[in-house]
Amino acid sequence: MKSVPQILTIQSHVVFGHAGNAAAVFPMQRLGVNVWPLNTVQFSNHTQYKQWTGQVLPPKQIFELAQGIEAIGELANCDAILSGYLGTAQQGREILQVVKHIKELNPKAIYLCDPVMGHPEKGCVVAPEVSEFLLKEAASAADYLTPNQLELDSFIGRHPTSLADCIEMAKSLLKYGPKAIMVKHLNYPEKQADSFEMLLVTEQETWHLQRPLLAFPKQPVGVGDLTSGIFLSCLLLGNSLLDAFEFCAAAVHEVLLETQKHGSYELELVATQDRIAHPRVKFAAKKL
Ligand SMILES: Nc1ncnc2c1ncn2[C@@H]1O[C@H](COP(=O)(O)OP(=O)(O)O)[C@@H](O)[C@H]1O
Ligand SMILES: Cc1ncc(COP(=O)(O)O)c(C=O)c1O
Numbered sequence: 578m579k580s581v582p583q584i585l586t587i588q589s590h591v592v593f594g595h596a597g598n599a600a601a602v603f604p605m606q607r608l609g610v611n612v613w614p615l616n617t618v619q620f621s622n623h624t625q626y627k628q629w630t631g632q633v634l635p636p637k638q639i640f641e642l643a644q645g646i647e648a649i650g651e652l653a654n655c656d657a658i659l660s661g662y663l664g665t666a667q668q669g670r671e672i673l674q675v676v677k678h679i680k681e682l683n684p685k686a687i688y689l690c691d692p693v694m695g696h697p698e699k700g701c702v703v704a705p706e707v708s709e710f711l712l713k714e715a716a717s718a719a720d721y722l723t724p725n726q727l728e729l730d731s732f733i734g735r736h737p738t739s740l741a742d743c744i745e746m747a748k749s750l751l752k753y754g755p756k757a758i759m760v761k762h763l764n765y766p767e768k769q770a771d772s773f774e775m776l777l778v779t780e781q782e783t784w785h786l787q788r789p790l791l792a793f794p795k796q797p798v799g800v801g802d803l804t805s806g807i808f809l810s811c812l813l814l815g816n817s818l819l820d821a822f823e824f825c826a827a828a829v830h831e832v833l834l835e836t837q838k839h840g841s842y843e844l845e846l847v848a849t850q851d852r853i854a855h856p857r858v859k860f861a862a863k864k865l
């Protein structure tokens with residue numbers, strides 16, 4: 578029997594609500610992967626509440642925790658590393674050391690980097706040195722990179738002029754080394770106002786997906802973390818890139834529908850768990 582895939586997920590944790598690992602771990606487990614959560618920060622709540630308490634994990638503990646897993650003979654069994662929200666750039670450098678070491682132990686292991694950056698428009702608080710680190714160091718170590726539009730714009734240094742331009746911008750990230758770029762959330766002039774759009778690009782193919790844009794009084798947080806976690810889990814469970822792309826769009830849409838129905842600011846992950854595993858909706862990506 579094929580063993581259950583194991584993912585080391587290195588992101589933030591919030592005590593209340595859902596962002597970072599607190600958004601990704603349960604859905605990944607619900608899909609059937611073993612999750613090893615390593616928390617880069619432990620905050621009371623996500624940063625878009627504008628106030629929080631808590632602490633950033635001292636960077637060297639990241640490698641030490643991986644060494645602890647190696648000491649019990651388990652690190653080579655890690656199939657993938659997922660990284661997201663970082664408290665400091667130094668934490669990011671430690672993560673890259675861990676990625677390198679795991680790949681030495683298990684050359685088949687893959688690394689998905691969700692380049693979570695801060696942005697005044699979004700309100701997510703991330704130090705500027707972290708964005709710098711993601712651009713200059715992390716992108717070239719990643720097998721998969723999953724920016725949203727703001728993060729794609731930061732990588733390239735400009736805003737897109739059209740969908741074709743978004744594609745070109747995403748494709749140009751492939752030259753850093755990733756096998757695929759998934760843009761979790763597109764924004765460009767003349768985008769249809771009622772659609773939420775995503776993009777998947779590889780050297781060979783480009784896929785574009787549209788799902789309904791839902792109205793929220795306040796945009797829910799942790800959606801990107803949920804998207805990346807589900808995408809990576811699907812890949813490890815043996816799905817193709819395209820199937821993983823379509824599945825994560827559907828599962829995340831189910832969560833957002835339920836969140837909207839409850840009128841909650843935090844994602845309704847527990848209430849949606851069955852539909853995360855078996856979404857009722859399907860959005861077919863279009864090949865461009
Ligand atoms: N179908 C949707 N309708 C409305 N808002 C959405 C939808 N899907 C995602 N969002 C919101 O869009 C924003 C961008 O999401 P995304 O770029 O995927 O990730 P991130 O959460 O990393 O910014 C988030 O604030 C999320 O809550
Ligand atoms: C602690 C923490 N982690 C992660 C995130 C990223 O969330 P998202 O998936 O919405 O990018 C945020 C955003 O504010 C945050 O405050």
Ligand SMILES: [Mg+2]
Nearest residue numbers: 693725801802
């Ligand atoms: Mg994000």
